[in-house]
Amino acid sequence: MILDLDRFLAAGRPSWSELEERLDRLESDPGHRLGVADVTRLHYLYRRAAADLARFATFSSEPEIRGYLEALVARAYGEVHALRPRGRQIMLWRLLSRSAPRAFRRHLGAFVLAVLATAAGAVFGGAALVLDPAARSVVLPAELAAWPPAERVAWEESVHADLLHGVRTRFSAQLFTHNTQVSIFCLALGITWGAGTLMLLFVNGVILGAVVADYMGAGHGGFLFGWLLPHGAIEIPAILIAGQAGLVLAGALLGRADPLPLRARLRNVTADLGTLVALCAALLAWAGLVEAFLSQYHAPVVPYGLKIAFGAIEAAALAAFLALAGGREP
Amino acid sequence: MKASSLTVRTPEGIVFSLPLAGPVTRFLAWTVDLACVSAAMTVAAGILGPLGLLSLDLHQAILAIVYVALSIGYAMLAEWMWRGQTLGKWLFRLRVVDEQGLKLRPEQVVVRNLLRFVDALPMFYLVGGAAVFLGRRAQRLGDVAAGTVVVRALPRREPDLETLLAGKFNSLRGHAHLEARLRQRVTPDEAALALRALLRRDGLDPAARVDLFHDIAGHFRRLVEFPVETTEGLTDEQYVRNVVDIVFRTRGDAAAS
Numbered sequence: 358m359i360l361d362l363d364r365f366l367a368a369g370r371p372s373w374s375e376l377e378e379r380l381d382r383l384e385s386d387p388g389h390r391l392g393v394a395d396v397t398r399l400h401y402l403y404r405r406a407a408a409d410l411a412r413f414a415t416f417s418s419e420p421e422i423r424g425y426l427e428a429l430v431a432r433a434y435g436e437v438h439a440l441r442p443r444g445r446q447i448m449l450w451r452l453l454s455r456s457a458p459r460a461f462r463r464h465l466g467a468f469v470l471a472v473l474a475t476a477a478g479a480v481f482g483g484a485a486l487v488l489d490p491a492a493r494s495v496v497l498p499a500e501l502a503a504w505p506p507a508e509r510v511a512w513e514e515s516v517h518a519d520l521l522h523g524v525r526t527r528f529s530a531q532l533f534t535h536n537t538q539v540s541i542f543c544l545a546l547g548i549t550w551g552a553g554t555l556m557l558l559f560v561n562g563v564i565l566g567a568v569v570a571d572y573m574g575a576g577h578g579g580f581l582f583g584w585l586l587p588h589g590a591i592e593i594p595a596i597l598i599a600g601q602a603g604l605v606l607a608g609a610l611l612g613r614a615d616p617l618p619l620r621a622r623l624r625n626v627t628a629d630l631g632t633l634v635a636l637c638a639a640l641l642a643w644a645g646l647v648e649a650f651l652s653q654y655h656a657p658v659v660p661y662g663l664k665i666a667f668g669a670i671e672a673a674a675l676a677a678f679l680a681l682a683g684g685r686e687p
Numbered sequence: 688m689k690a691s692s693l694t695v696r697t698p699e700g701i702v703f704s705l706p707l708a709g710p711v712t713r714f715l716a717w718t719v720d721l722a723c724v725s726a727a728m729t730v731a732a733g734i735l736g737p738l739g740l741l742s743l744d745l746h747q748a749i750l751a752i753v754y755v756a757l758s759i760g761y762a763m764l765a766e767w768m769w770r771g772q773t774l775g776k777w778l779f780r781l782r783v784v785d786e787q788g789l790k791l792r793p794e795q796v797v798v799r800n801l802l803r804f805v806d807a808l809p810m811f812y813l814v815g816g817a818a819v820f821l822g823r824r825a826q827r828l829g830d831v832a833a834g835t836v837v838v839r840a841l842p843r844r845e846p847d848l849e850t851l852l853a854g855k856f857n858s859l860r861g862h863a864h865l866e867a868r869l870r871q872r873v874t875p876d877e878a879a880l881a882l883r884a885l886l887r888r889d890g891l892d893p894a895a896r897v898d899l900f901h902d903i904a905g906h907f908r909r910l911v912e913f914p915v916e917t918t919e920g921l922t923d924e925q926y927v928r929n930v931v932d933i934v935f936r937t938r939g940d941a942a943a944s
Contacts, residue, residue, distance in 0.1 A: 359939070361935065361936060362935040362936065363935070363936045393923075403701065404767075406783075407697065407699050407701040410700055410701055410703065411700070414702075417689055421883075424841075426703075427703035427704060427705075428705075429839070430701060431695065431703050431705055434697055434701075434703070434789070435784070435785070435788060435789050435790040436770050436790060438697070438698070438789055439785070439789040439792070440791035445689070456858070459926050472853065489812035526742075526744045526745050526747075527745075527747040527748040530747075530748035530749070530751040530752050531748075531751055534750070534751055534752065534755040537759075538804075540756075541801050541804050542758070542804055542805075544801055544803040545801055545802045545803075545804040546805060547832075548802060548805055548828045548831070548832055549805075553805075576818050592892050606832055620834060621785065623832060623833075623834055624702075624834050627792070627794045627795055627798050627833055628792070628794045628809065629795065629832060630797075630798050630832075631794030631798060634797060634798075634801060654821060666721040686892065
């Protein structure tokens with residue numbers, strides 16, 4: 358049996374056209390919410406078009422009509438079966454205050470691994486500098502390697518003029534954009550089954566460890582922590598969270614002890630990846646502001662004790678937020 | 688094996704497919720998007736220009752943030768607001784969709800665009816391009832991680848059967864038993880092939896057109912033999928058109944029109 362196309366088209370056209378119109382309206386406004394009557398009607402029209410497609414596929418194989426019906430059913434299927442967040446906008450505040458700490462705690466293992474990779478790098482960097490002073494130019498960034506701690510501290514403490522006057526906001530923006538790019542890389546390299554993320558975290562750790570060893574070895578611990586802690590107390594966890602996201606992605610790719618297929622594993626972590634990235638961006642924006650407006654001012658302009666206390670308070674607040682905010686999992 | 692389309696089976700048991708986009712079209716769409724970001728950046732610099740007179744520091748800070756926001760956020764915002772399309776994708780009729788045929792979720796848009804940083808390595812999307820070439824579903828790494836695919840969003844319209852079949856005399860009508868036999872013996876695939884040949888006939892080379900309809904008509908003639916007086920003087924193409932009319936339009940009134 359072959360379908361009578363005339364009759365088939367005449368019977369189906371009104372409902373297909375109505376379905377198309379409703380889909381056009383929905384697609385023109387992503388936040389559009391439907392009433393119960395509209396949802397019921399949309400669902401009916403979708404089932405009707407799906408049934409027409411099934412009937413057509415069985416009794417005819419004319420590709421134009423089949424393509425038209427497939428495209429229509431595909432559009433409607435996406436609308437009818439997909440879950441979307443309620444409301445017109447994604448609630449950023451809710452995302453950061455509730456979803457983000459929950460996502461962080463859900464993947465605490467990945468965060469610990471990110472911390473371990475960074476710590477291993479820090480130990481390596483510190484040890485390299487202590488055991489082989491000639492490695493200084495290799496493990497430290499060029500601008501720090503060329504400037505011995507004692508000379509820098511003496512210079513910074515002797516200059517009372519505001520060196521960032523007129524460039525402070527730009528400096529803050531540059532720090533934010535640079536750190537954002539590093540964090541995105543940290544996450545994105547999770548696609549290398551985590552190897553790239555771990556390497557990036559390790560390298561960050563090497564630099565951090567070498568800087569700490571350099572300044573501590575020269576007896577300038579106060580300067581070091583006064584310089585690093587105000588922004589580092591937020592910036593370093595932010596990069597670790599980006600690394601955590603990368604390792605979560607890697608975990609889903611590897612799927613160790615997880616019976617779900619790869620696509621299902623990835624689907625299960627995508628929401629958490631997006632949430633962790635949003636948290637990371639918010640933390641980096643704050644760290645950029647602090648680094649430009651506070652970290653670059655040293656004693657006697659801003660006492661080291663005050664800067665260290667500020668950094669410690671930030672770190673404690675962040676730890677408390679990540680540990681407690683958002684409540685228990687529903 | 689590399690698939691040319693994404694096949695989705697719905698919970699209702701309906702199967703539909705979406706044609707996957709190739710790497711070349713995707714690359715072209717990306718170059719358009721790159722031009723869009725550059726243009727937007729130029730416009731932003733022009734708009735923010737007067738701010739530089741008040742504070743050069745603030746002006747440069749905002750420009751730096753706008754640049755990063757545009758280069759990272761443009762595709763995210765566009766794909767979210769325009770259902771998986773950026774300007775480049777719209778121009779080349781491409782669309783990002785969920786690999787299960789569902790609507791894109793915001794986190795999918797975020798993840799696939801953040802992973803561009805790896806796909807773009809070491810330059811000109813070589814990593815992403817290689818993944819598209821080698822992957823079964825033509826996905827770059829960002830698509831794999833986000834569970835998305837890029838499909839060709841071709842405009843679909845119902846074929847205009849009225850223009851093709853209506854208003855023409857069909858000499859094969861009037862032999863009800865032979866019409867019924869024809870409908871019984873012609874398979875859906877054969878009927879679709881004949882209809883498709885008629886719909887596309889104007890695009891065929893004249894010699895190929897004659898050969899094609901000769902073959903199709905010959906096949907249908909062997910299936911059912913109509914009386915000589917009804918087929919006398921009919922060209923092969925007219926014969927095929929009459930067969931298609933009988934097969935796809937079963938109502939008796941179609942013959943009279």
